[in-house]
Amino acid sequence: MSNVKFNHLLGIKGLSESHIQTIFETADTFKGLLNSPVKKTPALRDITIANLFFENSTRTRVSFELAEKRLGADIVNFSSSSSSVKKGETLIDTVNNILSMKVDMIVMRHPAPGACKFLAKHVDAQIVNAGDGTHEHPTQALLDAYSIRERMGDVAGKKVVIVGDILHSRVALSNIYALQLLGAEVMVCGPVTLIPKNIQSLGVKVSNNLMEALNWCDVANMLRIQLERQDQRYFPSLKEYSNLYGLTMDKLNMLNKEICIMHPGPINRGVEISSDIADSSHSIILQQVENGVAVRMAVLFLLAQGNKIN
Numbered sequence: 411m412s413n414v415k416f417n418h419l420l421g422i423k424g425l426s427e428s429h430i431q432t433i434f435e436t437a438d439t440f441k442g443l444l445n446s447p448v449k450k451t452p453a454l455r456d457i458t459i460a461n462l463f464f465e466n467s468t469r470t471r472v473s474f475e476l477a478e479k480r481l482g483a484d485i486v487n488f489s490s491s492s493s494s495v496k497k498g499e500t501l502i503d504t505v506n507n508i509l510s511m512k513v514d515m516i517v518m519r520h521p522a523p524g525a526c527k528f529l530a531k532h533v534d535a536q537i538v539n540a541g542d543g544t545h546e547h548p549t550q551a552l553l554d555a556y557s558i559r560e561r562m563g564d565v566a567g568k569k570v571v572i573v574g575d576i577l578h579s580r581v582a583l584s585n586i587y588a589l590q591l592l593g594a595e596v597m598v599c600g601p602v603t604l605i606p607k608n609i610q611s612l613g614v615k616v617s618n619n620l621m622e623a624l625n626w627c628d629v630a631n632m633l634r635i636q637l638e639r640q641d642q643r644y645f646p647s648l649k650e651y652s653n654l655y656g657l658t659m660d661k662l663n664m665l666n667k668e669i670c671i672m673h674p675g676p677i678n679r680g681v682e683i684s685s686d687i688a689d690s691s692h693s694i695i696l697q698q699v700e701n702g703v704a705v706r707m708a709v710l711f712l713l714a715q716g717n718k719i720n
Contacts, residue, residue, distance in 0.1 A: 418530050418537040419709055421546035422587035430591060434556055436708035437701070444480065444704055454483040457714050460508050462488045462518040463540070464525075469675050469699065470540050470550070474517050477706035486513060501525065502532050509535055515713065518542075536713050544578050550674050551584035553705040555592055557698045558629055561670055566593030571623040573599045573655060574633030574682055577606050581633060581674045586612055599623035600655060620655050624665055631672040632657055632683045648681055658684045662692065670694060 419425075443451060459478050463471055478485050488508065505516065517538045518526055523545035530537045541547040558565050570589050576582045576598045589596050590613060597615035598605060605616060617623045624630060635651065657671065671683070671693045679685045688695060 417713075418526075418539075419548055419713065420526050420530060420537060420539050422548045422551050422584045422591070423546070425548075425588075425591070427591045430552065430555070430588065433552060433705065433708045433712065434559065436712060437556055437704040440480075440707040440711070441701070441704040444700075450480050450482060452482040453711055454478070454481040454714055457481075457515060458484040458486065458511075458513045459515045459517060459710070460486040460488055460513045461540075462505070462508070462516055462520075464518070464520045465541070467519055467540070469702070470519065470547075473699070473702040474538075474540060474549075474706055477703050477710060480703065481707055481710060483710070486511070501529065505529060505533050505535075509533060515710065538709060538713070541580055543580065544583075545580055546584045546587075547580040547674075548584050548588075549702070549706050549709060550581050551588040552709070553698055553702040554581075554585055554631065554672060554674065555588045556705050557672065557694050557701050558589075558594075558670070559592075560697065560701065561694050562628065565589060568594045568629060569597070569627045570594050570629040570631060571597040571599050571617075571627040572631045572633060573620065573623065573657070575604050575635045576600050576609070576633070577604045579633050585631065586614055597623055597626060601651070620657070621661065621664065624657075624661065624669065627669055629670045629672060630657065631674070633674065634676065634678050634682055652681050656680070656682055656684065657687055659686050659690075662687060668692065672698060674698070 443449060461471060461474060475485060486508065513535060515536045515538065517540050518529065519540040520526065520542050523543035525542045526537050526539040539546060539548055555565050558568060562568060572582050572585055582598065586596050597617055598609060599617045599620060602618055610616060635648065669692065671687055673683060673688065673695045677683060677688055679688060687693060
């Protein structure tokens with residue numbers, strides 16, 4: 411595999427298949443470490459990482475923090491709710507003040523699409539995008555694809571449907587890019603009002619019928635309805651949405667095959683997915699959470715190693 415480099419992880423769109431395969435191979439090593447009696451390595455003991463979260467987060471923030479601690483990095487946690495941002499300080503000033511304390515890397519979640527790319531042009535640090543508005547969430551897509559690879563042997567040739575609020579989902583866009591780079595076919599499914607116009611230009615199939623999508627796919631990635639990003643009603647009620655697009659065991663039993671069920675979390679049980687499916691052998695939701703730490707360890711480690719992925 412030829413040498414390839416990247417200075418930041420701003421989105422999947424900036425990566426190649428070679429990047430992703432190297433991240434996966436590195437994550438394999440770290441997953442072995444996480445399942446061993448000694449779960450830590452001093453690989454990043456001279457690196458200081460600032461976690462800047464301008465939006466609420468539980469799973470992603472904890473996953474990154476755990477990945478950083480497992481690698482031996484020093485960590486600075488930043489919350490906008492208790493910072494000078496509330497006093498009118500700009501993003502660049504906030505970050506530069508943090509960098510003046512000799513921080514090497516920034517993991518940032520921000521509500522504005524493109525915020526991480528903007529920051530990368532103005533500060534002297536490596537940036538990892540932990541989710542920027544409705545744009546991208548690259549590490550979620552990487553851990554999702556890694557989990558498919560683990561469960562099904564390979565991503566190439568698999569048919570993956572992403573179901574739900576595609577319009578407001580950064581997870582959906584990053585997943586589309588990652589899955590296609592790795593050779594999967596992708597379909598999106600949901601109400602017409604929650605499917606972006608011209609999404610077919612990305613090379614994906616579109617369906618507004620859940621059973622049609624489930625009969626087509628090998629893997630179903632169920633997304634939650636992102637009410638916090640919706641400024642108007644896109645469907646009459648959550649009950650109606652759940653009846654049409656919620657995944658239940660009755661619907662799953664109507665298929666003449668077994669499919670793999672995923673969810674990036676947080677789960678709205680009884681809306682997009684029923685509890686009996688979320689907790690069943692069809693589901694790899696908890697494996698996604700576990701794999702998230704290994705994949706994020708791989709990303710941070712590779713960025714810190716002279717920006718080179720071999």
